[in-house]
Amino acid sequence: xxxxxxxxxxxxxxxxxxxxxxxxxxxxxxxxxxxxxxxxxxxxxxxxxxxxxxxxxxxxxxxxxxxxxxxxxxxxxxxxxxxxxxxxxxxxxxxxxxxxxxxxxxxxxxxxxxxxxxxxxxxxxxxxxxxxxxxxxxxxxxxxxxxxxxxxxxxxxxxxxxxxxxxxxxxxxxxxxxxxxxxxxxxxxxxxxxxxxxxxxxxxxxxxxxxxxxxxxxxxxxxxxxxxxxxxxxxxxxxxxxxxxxxxxxxxxxxxxxxxxxxxxxxxxxxxxxxxxxxxxxxxxxxxxxxxxxxxxxxxxxxxxxxxxxxxxxxxxxxxxxxxxxxxxxxxxxxxxxxxxxxxxxxxxxxxxxxxxxxxxxxxxxxxxxxxxxxxxxxxxxxxxxxxxxxxxxxxxxxxxxxxxxxxxxxxxxxxxxxxxxxxxxxxxxxxxxxxxxxxxxxxxxxxxxxxxxxxxxxxxxxxxxxxxxxxxxxxxxxxxxxxxxxxxxxxxxxxxxxxxxxxxxxxxxxxxxxxxxxxxxxxxxx
Amino acid sequence: xxxxxxxxxxxxxxxxxxxxxxxxxxxxxxxxxxxxxxxxxxxxxxxxxxxxxxxxxxxxxxxxxxxxxxxxxxxxxxxxxxxxxxxxxxxxxxxxxxxxx
Numbered sequence: 001x002x003x004x005x006x007x008x009x010x011x012x013x014x015x016x017x018x019x020x021x022x023x024x025x026x027x028x029x030x031x032x033x034x035x036x037x038x039x040x041x042x043x044x045x046x047x048x049x050x051x052x053x054x055x056x057x058x059x060x061x062x063x064x065x066x067x068x069x070x071x072x073x074x075x076x077x078x079x080x081x082x083x084x085x086x087x088x089x090x091x092x093x094x095x096x097x098x099x100x101x102x103x104x105x106x107x108x109x110x111x112x113x114x115x116x117x118x119x120x121x122x123x124x125x126x127x128x129x130x131x132x133x134x135x136x137x138x139x140x141x142x143x144x145x146x147x148x149x150x151x152x153x154x155x156x157x158x159x160x161x162x163x164x165x166x167x168x169x170x171x172x173x174x175x176x177x178x179x180x181x182x183x184x185x186x187x188x189x190x191x192x193x194x195x196x197x198x199x200x201x202x203x204x205x206x207x208x209x210x211x212x213x214x215x216x217x218x219x220x221x222x223x224x225x226x227x228x229x230x231x232x233x234x235x236x237x238x239x240x241x242x243x244x245x246x247x248x249x250x251x252x253x254x255x256x257x258x259x260x261x262x263x264x265x266x267x268x269x270x271x272x273x274x275x276x277x278x279x280x281x282x283x284x285x286x287x288x289x290x291x292x293x294x295x296x297x298x299x300x301x302x303x304x305x306x307x308x309x310x311x312x313x314x315x316x317x318x319x320x321x322x323x324x325x326x327x328x329x330x331x332x333x334x335x336x337x338x339x340x341x342x343x344x345x346x347x348x349x350x351x352x353x354x355x356x357x358x359x360x361x362x363x364x365x366x367x368x369x370x371x372x373x374x375x376x377x378x379x380x381x382x383x384x385x386x387x388x389x390x391x392x393x394x395x396x397x398x399x400x401x402x403x404x405x406x407x408x409x410x411x412x413x414x415x416x417x418x419x420x421x422x423x424x425x426x427x428x429x430x431x432x433x434x435x436x437x438x439x440x441x442x443x444x445x446x447x448x449x450x451x452x453x454x455x456x457x458x459x460x461x462x463x464x465x466x467x468x469x470x471x472x473x474x475x476x477x478x479x480x481x482x483x484x485x486x487x488x489x490x491x492x493x494x495x496x497x498x499x500x501x502x503x504x505x506x507x508x509x510x511x512x513x514x515x516x517x518x519x520x521x522x523x524x525x526x527x
Numbered sequence: 528x529x530x531x532x533x534x535x536x537x538x539x540x541x542x543x544x545x546x547x548x549x550x551x552x553x554x555x556x557x558x559x560x561x562x563x564x565x566x567x568x569x570x571x572x573x574x575x576x577x578x579x580x581x582x583x584x585x586x587x588x589x590x591x592x593x594x595x596x597x598x599x600x601x602x603x604x605x606x607x608x609x610x611x612x613x614x615x616x617x618x619x620x621x622x623x624x625x626x627x628x
Contacts, residue, residue, distance in 0.1 A: 057578050430578035437591045440569065444595030448602030456607040462616055469610060 053082050053419040056427035062087075063268070063315060063401030064426055068408050069093040069143055069201075070108045077408030078127065081134075082419050085427060087401070088139035088237075090199055091127055094178060096146040098163045099154070101173030113185055128189045139237055141197045142182065144174070148204035157206045164209065164217040171221050175228050182229065197237025198229060199270065205251035215258050222265045239268040241317070242309075244275045245300050253307070260308035269309050270403050273297055274319045276342055291367050293382075294390050301397050316394055317403035320345040320410035322381030323368075334378060345410040348381065384417035391425040401426065431489070439487030446484050449477035471515060475508040549604070550597070562593035 050056070058064060065088040066081055078091065092112040095105040103109055112127060131138055148156045163170050178198065186193050200222075226238055240262075242252055252259060263269065297316070305311060322343045325334040356371040356379075369386055371379040382390070391402060402422070404412075412418050452459045463469055482501055485491040491500060543550060569588030574581060610616065 060575075431573075431576045433573065433577050433579050433584065433587055436569070436573045436577070437587055440588070440591035441595050441598060444592075444599045445602055448599045449606065451599055452603040452606040455603055459607045459610050462610045462613070465619075466613075466615070469613075473606065 050429055051420070053085060053414075053423040053427075055429050056423035057084055057430050058087060058427050062395075062426040064088075064422060065090060065139075065141070065270075065315060065401070065403040066407050067143075067270075067317065067403050067405045069145060070095075070105060070112060072406045072409040073112075073127075074409055077411075078131070080408060080412070080414050082414060082423075083131075083134035083138065085419060085422050086135065086138060088141055088197070089131055090141040090143050090403075091131065093143035093145045093201070094174075094181070096144055096174060096202075098146055098148065098159045098170065100168070101170040102177065109181065113181065113188075126189055128185060128191060132189070132191060132195075137195075139195055139197055140191060141199045141237065141239065142178070142185075143199045143201050143241075144178065145201040146203065156204060157208055160205050160209055161214075164214055164221065166217075166221070171224065175225055179229055194237075197239065197267075198225075199239040199241060200225075201241040203241075203243055207249035207251055207254040209251060210254045210258065212257075215255075215261060218258065219261050219265070222262055226265055237268070238266055239270055239315075240266050241270045241272060242304075243272055245271075245303055247275060247277075256307065263308050263313070266313065268315055268400060269304075269313050270315045270317050271300070271304060271309075272317045272319075272405075273300060274317075274321055274405075276321075293368050293386075294393055297390065298393065298397065301394070301399065311398040312400055314399045315401050315403050316399055317405050318382070318387070318390075319405040320407065320412060322348055322379055325378045325380065327376035327378075337377070343379070344406070345381065345412070348379070384421050387418060388421035388424060391421060395425055435487045435489070435493070439484055442480055442483040442487055446477060446480035449473060449480065468515070471508075471512060475512070478504060479508070549600075554600075558593050558596040561596050562589045565592040 064086050066078070066086055067090045068078060069090065070093050073091070078089070081089070092109065093105075094103045094109065097104045114126065125133070128140060131140060148159060162168070166172065182196055182198075185191065186196055230238060243250055245253060247253075301311065301314065301316070304314060322345065324337040324340050324343050326337045327333075328335045356373050359370040359372060368380040369383040371381075373379070394402070404422075407418075453463065463473065479501075482491065482504055486493060486497055486501060491497045540552070543552065543555065566585055566588035569592060570581070570585045573588065574584045577584060579587075
């Protein structure tokens with residue numbers, strides 16, 4: 001008995017000596033050669049997320065739409081989209097002539113609906129075909145846009161009044177043209193009819209046209225449009241673009257009746273939280289662009305909700321536009337540079353050529369990121385961090401999704417962090433089905449161990465009599481169970497999970513070896 | 528009827544026995560039934576997490592459960608055989624048999 005204690009003490013001393021030697025050489029050197037190093041590196045690289053937006057897919061409850069009307073559409077600009085992060089794309093628009101109902105951009109429509117575009121591979125392919133090739137389930141939207149700038153010596157009010165009252169069958173002409181265009185594109189490029197939607201971007205309707213008759217006329221127009229273009233309302237994709245809520249005397253926001261009556265007719269509402277016509281907004285309200293930017297956006301969503309737009313239908317559109325501000329020394333305030341108040345991200349680089357100091361946005365006051373120039377002028381814009389913050393907060397408000405205005409036009413290239421922000425907030429990395437297949441098999445394998453004991457009396461007796469078989473069986477069962485939990489991601493499928501598995505395996509091997517050698521030692525003492 | 532019975536005895540049973548030794552048609556139906564039932568839960572759990580078509584997830588789930596059920600039996604038999612064929616167990620068993628004689 002004395003000798004046994006002595007030998008055990010000797011064994012412990014030897015083990016501590018070996019351990020100390022390993023630690024004194026440094027654990028790094030242990031993993032510093034060949035395959036061990038590669039394996040260790042591979043394990044340390046296992047992460048929960050991914051830096052590449054291409055690895056993500058969108059969560060099914062959200063919509064992300066790329067908005068590229070014809071005036072923004074550049075050749076091949078749409079080839080830089082991450083189609084895995086888009087549920088839809090507004091490609092092309094019908095620039096409505098309010099006096100006739102015909103398009104003002106007939107040549108452009110002919111261009112977009114013909115085979116004049118070429119993909120990178122050199123094959124002749126239409127834009128719609130290209131989009132479908134990239135994502136078979138993508139929704140395609142055609143946009144009807146009108147900004148009231150028809151001219152011809154008529155006042156805006158008279159033009160819109162004529163349109164709303166269907167003067168000279170303007171509405172019928174529009175609906176007929178759209179129906180034919182839609183039918184041709186759907187047929188020509190073999191697109192499913194349910195995939196092809198319509199967005200109404202009718203702006204600058206004067207606020208004076210809000211009498212009950214005008215409201216009813218507008219509603220009748222929408223009903224007619226929906227009935228003739230989307231006869232089966234199921235799966236219809238009719239949307240409307242609403243202007244920024246801070247614009248003064250706006251048709252959509254004067255009075256509470258209009259939106260409450262027309263919104264139920266639409267499947268989605270795109271809210272443009274920016275304006276290219278800054279003169280339409282008073283100076284105080286303009287400040288929200290610069291300070292407390294997100295807080296005002298939240299207020300906008302609340303206000304829209306009160307006006308009868310449920311967040312579940314609401315898509316907030318973001319433009320890649322920055323604000324060019326100059327310091328007015330007389331009032332010591334930043335005011336918009338009247339010559340060039342809005343700058344696209346594409347032109348931002350030209351501004352940034354001048355010496356500037358970049359100030360990152362502060363998420364607590366939700367302002368925008370600034371370029372501060374030496375002359376006191378500033379350029380405000382959303383960088384990818386503040387975009388991520390805004391997307392995230394809007395998501396928490398329960399909105400349907402976001403729209404990205406001119407993402408191709410602004411050269412928001414693949415691989416940029418702007419796409420990653422979308423992926424992080426609205427996407428997820430899909431699991432591989434193979435994990436669940438093997439997980440299920442391992443689950444049954446794990447069940448096989450207790451099933452042996454339940455089914456076979458021989459196995460029960462042997463395990464009861466020979467305790468030494470208990471450890472390998474228990475070990476096998478633990479390993480199979482671990483594999484099952486690991487494959488199903490119940491034990492996280494990352495570096496920690498792998499180390500837990502290796503730990504269990506190592507512990508089992510040590511226990512089995514220790515048992516073998518201890519029993520040999522004990523046998524030796526007995527002799 | 529006669530033709531079907533002959534086909535069943537001469538072709539179906541031998542083919543199944545060849546592919547899945549030790550299985551009976553009854554067990555096979557149980558495995559398929561379990562596979563169908565459990566693949567519903569598999570589908571409900573897995574479909575929202577992967578990026579595959581619904582029917583693919585269902586078929587893979589059915590395959591995994593069906594194979595898994597058969598796998599459980601195989602593993603149980605394997606463990607039992609390994610334990611029963613250990614040298615010391617066989618020796619102990621033969622001693623017991625002799626003493627019984």
